[in-house]
Amino acid sequence: MSLPIYLDYAATTPVDPTVAEAMTGCLTMAGNFANPASRSHRYGWLAEEAVETARRQVADLLHADPRAIVWTSGATEANNLAIKGVAEALAAPGSHFVTSAIEHKAVLDCYQYLEGKGFQVTYLPPNNLGEISLEQVEAALRPETVMVSLMHVNNEIGVINDIAALGQLCRERGVLLHVDAAQSAGKLAIDVNAMQVDLMSVCGHKIYGPKGVGALYVRRTPPLTIAAQIHGGGHERGMRSGTLPTHQCVGMGAAFALAATQLEADGDHYQQLLARFLAGIQAIGGITVNGDSDRRVANIINLAFADVDGEKLMLVLRELAISSGSACTSASIEPSYVLRALGLPHELALSSLRFSFGRYTQLDDIDRAVAVVREGVGKLRGLSARTGG
Template structure:
């Protein structure tokens, strides 16, 4: 087992630096543990091929020094994905190596021990949203959870109800699921939003009909960060006896959520948005009043028949650990991210004229900052800022040259929509990264405007 300790001029290396050290180097190849030993952070790796040169290069990268090799860009795209928290990896590792049993094998110890871990993870997911563990179904991610919710509820109740309501700014997988139902004869209402990105409750109430089976509205938007009035929507839907689904992929672990207080009937959760593993998510499905769904895939009937297929124990354990850590650190993370967000916005907007923040500035998640820079092409700015990982919109649609449909829905003109950049601040973002991003953005926006 190789062991190395990193310090800089006697200063402790932060948890963020340890994580970046692991990600930037090839030192820890099999297992990583971020520990605090004797007042110092260390990284331990099993079966490593470390060298002093590796450690020096990684250490220099942590502090942003050029070692002659191509540097990885700073990461400010937390809405697309988040890095795996080392504590999550610690929780997962035993179930990728030693405890490899199928959690559905009920005839021997290998299955029993893995099943116990999966059920503990199910409880950790349930706890962060105030649910019963029996209401949690493991899936491959929020996209599958959204598909199951929209199509599953719609198809189960289609004999009596064939109307679904959603908004114009939902994630693409929700919109595409609704369009699939339209192809099956359903009627779908796509609610507009106000210029700040928030829905009007009066329009939602007016849209509900006797044959409405489901309302699907996301908690926090993935492009502009606006947070919808979920509790009021839930109460309205419950009073009308309509099921309410929310895509909480961008909200879980970041803002407090309680499915009972908010009258939520179905909730989609993603692992990799909260510093957990990719390829796993969950779907909350209320038991009382009971929500019925038509399963989308056939198989062994796992997850109480709602999602067939072997539950990947390491991923489920990772999701549970990510939820537990996020619940414990939510208040601290939120305060810190809010401060970093305000720092970024103030620096940019005080130095540059004609910058528009897209979406409501109050009813929003602070880690998602979407700005439009007048007279600047967003793609040109992204290229100029190639040393910073940013996005011009959703990671699922950023390859498109068309302006964001979310920005069009809030009334942004085409030029401003084309000039938008999304800054994603997360748990491991530092003040230095925010300052560097602001300085580079100011520099390149000014230069691009002068070229016009």
């Protein structure tokens, strides 16, 4: 049985072969396997050098100071470290935070946790296009507001927030800005200084690097101190203890360096794929784009299919590896909380699917996917018409 066409790059990406090669050089006795914190011998020095090179590669994609990069196990941990770390280090119970109702669960669950500790949180609702406006954020700010957390690109609908404008507002008001950039790193140009971002979460596996590694950018000028959430050996300038996985750090660094060189080419490729896909499904009818059609990344498109049963839709499209929402919540049969926040009716939210393209998606894959969608949707609508459902 052949594998389905992989169109779930927003959930995870395959590791690029050059990245995998760099990682395998850090695993065996013949390679750079040592503990980067072992400073008493050459093995450790070489491992530390490799990790610091990778740190610089991650920083370069974000136009950041390498010393501002803190290694984590992924974007989830980076979000936890940013939000809880700021709350514990810089805020007293009763202090106020602002986020949106359509953030990733790694952000929303952190803020629900803080609410249980006595902090106040405002969850901004998006408009029907999935946008959080600057005016909304400004209206939500209070004298006791400590930080705003908003994602750069929404993981389910691909809509882009104007981080530069938000950064200017927050800096003017003396409020920290934390950005989850897991879906934007490698897809959009990022400059944390120009955007006036204070903390930014990224990871390896959304950008053709390995799973299990990520990073948090923590502004250095003026100095920003956050409370560690993992304690142990005082690694990462005391902000995140734990032996660094040399091979994973090297892999993430290589993936970020590759993304920097391919940012424009990848972007053009995604635009071509999206245009081909939308042109192909246009003739089917009864399909609408969830979220803003213009202010979005080209590699993620979320579509609502009218007049079809959501569960049956996934079954007839089993030749495609796609998602009904975030990979972190796709085990649920409930409609996506992101789509419900946009105002989609329950049934339409249930019959919505996310298609996400990647570096290895070919035009032939798109043509085959369109054919599968056309046949599957037609079959379901024909069945519904015959049964009066």
